[in-house]
Amino acid sequence: MVSAGAEGTAVPAGPATFQTGFPIRPDRLVEARTPDDVREAVAYAAGHGLRLAAHATGHGLPGAVEGGVLVVTRALDSVTVDPVSRTATVGAGATWGAVTAAALPHGLAPLNGSSPSVGAVSYTLGGGLGILAREFGYAADHVRALEVVTADGVRRRVTPEREPELFWGLRGGGRRLGVVTSLEIGLVAVERLYGGALAFGGERAAEVAARYLEWTRSVPDTLTSSLAALPYPDLPQVPEEVRGRYVVSVRVAFTGDAAEGERLVAPLRAIGPALADSLREMPYAQSPTIHNDPPFPHAYYGEGLMLRELDAARAARVLELAGPGAPMMNVVQLTHLGGAMAGRSEPASAVPHRDAGFLLGLISVLDTTDVPSVRALYGEVSGVLGPLVQGRAANFCFGGGDRTHGFHEPETAKRLAGLVSQYDPAGLFGGPYEG
Incomplete structure (x- = not known):
């Protein structure tokens, strides 16, 4: 784990920060090399009463990041394809270009978006509206399992059988339930x-x-x-x-x-x-x-x-x-x-x-x-x-971190709020959902 701790440390614009319109000045910057680095960063933030945000490629940066802990996940960029099960295990920092390149030799393709430089995991957590979505649905529909660090500093493997409610919420609920370090996602037979x-x-x-x-x-x-x-x-x-x-x-x-x-x-x-x-x-x-x-x-x-x-x-x-x-x-x-x-x-x-x-x-x-x-x-x-x-x-919705109303229907927002109260009662990852 590489950590920069100066007050107001800024993440430089460049390949790691595609969105340059809003300042990123966390109190502490953590460049995670392993999932355990993420776990340590979450524990540190929770122990010091700081908010925590994760950052991969920076395409969908919701707004300014001032204070708190920023975990940069771009080094968690591994991609492994299992052609038999037609799945890919994708690290939090991997781009869709990397996932596509790994899948195509097997006659398979991911449900990626239009840009190959977008982070695959953050895209999927928000639903994932891809270029083949009318035929195959949202990318989130094809997730088989997620590795996530929750606010209590616990690394969890989340599947439909293990913690089904958290599995429901992470797929489409975005980043307010934990830091996803990798996910296993289904591929489609498209060459x-x-x-x-x-x-x-x-x-x-x-x-x-x-x-x-x-x-x-x-x-x-x-x-x-x-x-x-x-x-x-x-x-x-x-x-x-x-x-x-x-x-x-x-x-x-x-x-x-x-x-x-x-x-x-x-x-x-x-x-x-x-x-x-x-x-x-x-x-x-x-x-x-x-x-x-x-x-x-x-x-x-x-x-x-x-x-x-x-x-x-x-x-x-x-x-x-x-x-x-x-x-x-x-x-x-x-x-x-x-x-x-x-x-x-x-x-x-x-x-x-x-x-x-x-x-x-x-x-x-x-x-x-x-x-x-x-x-x-x-x-x-x-x-x-x-x-x-x-x-x-x-x-x-790019740039307006304060504009959260309308992301989910009222009943879905209420259910997600219940998950936040269970897994992140202190609001480490941003607090409650709005309907």
């Missing part, structure tokens, strides 16, 4: 897929959104998709066809054959001339090219709204509010939900809002704006959506 993106000029954003919403009503559960609208910078490394333009894209991931994929995307191509078309059959290793998430650290703020449904008029208004005329640079992403995500997982988990039809994600770059201005914009967007908002997605 290739049909996917990519169709990009259109942003001046057609409302039209593309309307056609996209109509199209999602007819696609099978084996197809997961999203719509994204964003301004591309005028830089040499950006492809010429979208450089310096406001662009709306539809991204697709489909596990059927290429001929069927071509048939399914035909209505999208019928929208009209595209700026770019990367739809193709690809090995699963190339799946990060579907979204092309930025690989470099930056400062951002974000909101994730779970919607019962969405109509074309409201979608157009959201795109107008957050588009080129907004006071800051925004990325709008609309993800089609349903399919396997809507079903009850077995065993049941705390993953919320399973009957939502869409996830609206908003990400705002903080380099040229401030958080109050971004929040004002998000308030306008929420006002447009009104009763369609069913709740909020914890994995997509």
Whole structure:
């Protein structure tokens, strides 16, 4: 265990801190090399009456970390694949890129998200909405076991048979029940897929959104998709066809054959001339090219709204509010939900809002704006959506550590609060859940 103890020690920005928009200044920084290092850090924090937070890659940093103990888990990055049981045992610091690379030689794939540099464990604890989620469900649904250190400093192996209530809560309940040092998760037999993106000029954003919403009503559960609208910078490394333009894209991931994929995307191509078309059959290793998430650290703020449904008029208004005329640079992403995500997982988990039809994600770059201005914009967007908002997605709420309302339905929040009172009565990991 490597520990830095100066008051106000800051974690430097860089590969270990993808989110650079909020300060990280714990009283004590612990770089864990083993699960026992995590256990010692938890015992230290509990003994000194300090809050404790865990940090892997820093993509989903919920906000500023001031004081307390920060446990950096990036060295716990082991990945072991069992091709017979189709499972992977994944350390707390492992990225989805590493899990994918370990699984693919066996003809298997994890239920990863769009970015290969995101930490697999923290992503899964928040539910895990992946690029194949409509077919296979949330990543949390495929967890077989978790190794966790609870607030009493005890290392526990949590399974459906051993501590079933804690097993329920850790999958979808996030990080307030302990520090997960590794998990065992099921893999799927996927080696290739049909996917990519169709990009259109942003001046057609409302039209593309309307056609996209109509199209999602007819696609099978084996197809997961999203719509994204964003301004591309005028830089040499950006492809010429979208450089310096406001662009709306539809991204697709489909596990059927290429001929069927071509048939399914035909209505999208019928929208009209595209700026770019990367739809193709690809090995699963190339799946990060579907979204092309930025690989470099930056400062951002974000909101994730779970919607019962969405109509074309409201979608157009959201795109107008957050588009080129907004006071800051925004990325709008609309993800089609349903399919396997809507079903009850077995065993049941705390993953919320399973009957939502869409996830609206908003990400705002903080380099040229401030958080109050971004929040004002998000308030306008929420006002447009009104009763369609069913709740909020914890994995997509970036930066606002104080915004916890709506992550879970009231009954789920109450059940999670009961688990917190049992396993962490002093609030070492952040305190109670809100409905």
